[in-house]
Amino acid sequence: MPGKFLPTLSYGLLLTTTIITCTCLFIPSPADSTRNRVDKVTTTINGRIDLCLSCHDERPDKAHAREILGCAICHRGNPLAGDPLRAHRGMILNPGELQYAGETCGQTGCHPREVKWVKNSLMTTNRGIISTLRYYWGETNDHNESISVAKIRTDHMESSALDYYRKMCGSCHLSMKRHTLPGFLAEKGGGCTACHLHKPPADQDKKGIAHIQITRNIPMSNCLKCHNRSGRIGLSYQGRFESEGYGTPYQDGELSHLELIDGRFFRRMQPDIHYEKGLICIDCHTQKEVMGNGTSYPHLEDQLQVRCTTCHTNNGYLEILARQRATRTNRSWTPNMAAPPLLNIKKTKENLFVLEGKGNKRAYSLRPPDSATCKNPVHGRLTCQACHSRWVPQCYGCHVRDNRGQYQLDKLDNVKTLGRWREYRSFMRFESPALGVLRGKDARERIVLLVPG
């Protein structure tokens, strides 16, 4: 059965007989005798032959255990071949890449629904980034237009904003193939594995070939590979303020050691209190917020489920959230917040509500808003961020220049093209963010932060 893999585990036993028959066809000929063939037939626990297991020792995570799934169900290739050349033909190194995910991670019996969501998500399509950029640059009046990364490429769309996007933003989307771009950019992208990948610690990987671990407890470092520019959210959360590029204050006679992987310098600031307490991105950002639910939302704010007041609220709502978590029944989520999000909120024996950290399993008490200040009617229009965001990176005089005589890497197509974008700013500030007014879709006006840059 070259080129085919088993659609579900349940078929394994049924097809074993057939597979064994087929395997017999690969009896080595005299010419094959010099090949490095396997010396035993290896199977998964349900009897499905997967000869990859006879050579490969790598151990994925428990949910994708080699004894249960084998190798070929994810990596394809030919599990019946028995020699490296034929066995590796058609193999997929990273099954999580979105171009394969429909047949690997998204195959029947695995995660078909999630793959469908992700393919239409904002992180894959970059709809929000592209439409905002084009709107901001005066190329469209429709701030909610639906232009995706794929559409830019297939339709060969061209404009100044899109050229800027290709060269300055184009590495941060999930359909970017991992390890194709140079330097630190190589770690970006990879479809499902862009987020769900967890590399084993170096001391457990002496040969450097240990299988990656697929995890639902997505480490913050995976999010930060992309979420560190524009709003600098990932940096601010850790208390890092991107400073001017002078590398000051100097340390040990050299430039500051506080340098990001891409060469930007930063200063230490007060981290977000949630970070200080040990919470990571996925403790607040739910699956549907990140992966979407299949609907083409134009911007992230349209698919947000969790607000500050989701956790910092009265016990009545926390009771609902705790029950929701206990039963895991939130399958019919709609973006109008009708159904509460699936957060790790639990009720303790002392009848207190806590948020359990997904990564560290610690219980965090949830404080309600201050009744005197936050609940006062005169502050009825204020968002929580307007007061509780004590510092915000602000880029004033932000502008870009296109040096047409030079070349720059187009991250979408991985080829250098004419025109090199440089970003400039007059000055950076972090203190006292300005406030403004945002009219929501419910026609209510709220006081929010105005952040340039």
Next chain:
Amino acid sequence: MDPHSTSAKGRTCHDCHQNPRALGLGAGNLWNDNGTWHFSAAGMAPEVAVSETLSLLSRQARGLGTLNNMSQNTPKPSSPNHPLDAFVDIDGNALVHTSRKDLRPFNKKEIDRILYVGICLTCHRDFKDPVMKNWRPGHAPRPCKNARF
């Protein structure tokens, strides 16, 4: 946006109601003269700043004058003609575009209302004070004699 720099302790009353930066006016001096607010920006418009500095250096090198007597005759650029950290002027005229259609800086009425609270904050410092505690939206108390207008 949520900048993800949350702190348990929020901004102080003064940080919004007496701070031109929070109002979107930018850094500068804010004062009230007989009930009318005035604002003097600390920064200059960037093109003015650059052109004036270059002209000043040139004129000083030729012994022709200083910044003070030159500024009045220097032609103002068409855009941008406001400090870079200003989103709005004291009259509520928006100076910048935003990335969202429904996002705007404060208007004149809102600026006046926020600053009016700031006058009272000098004496009535927070919500522990009955004046602030009993303040209701749209029903601001009349200015007292200490407000001086």
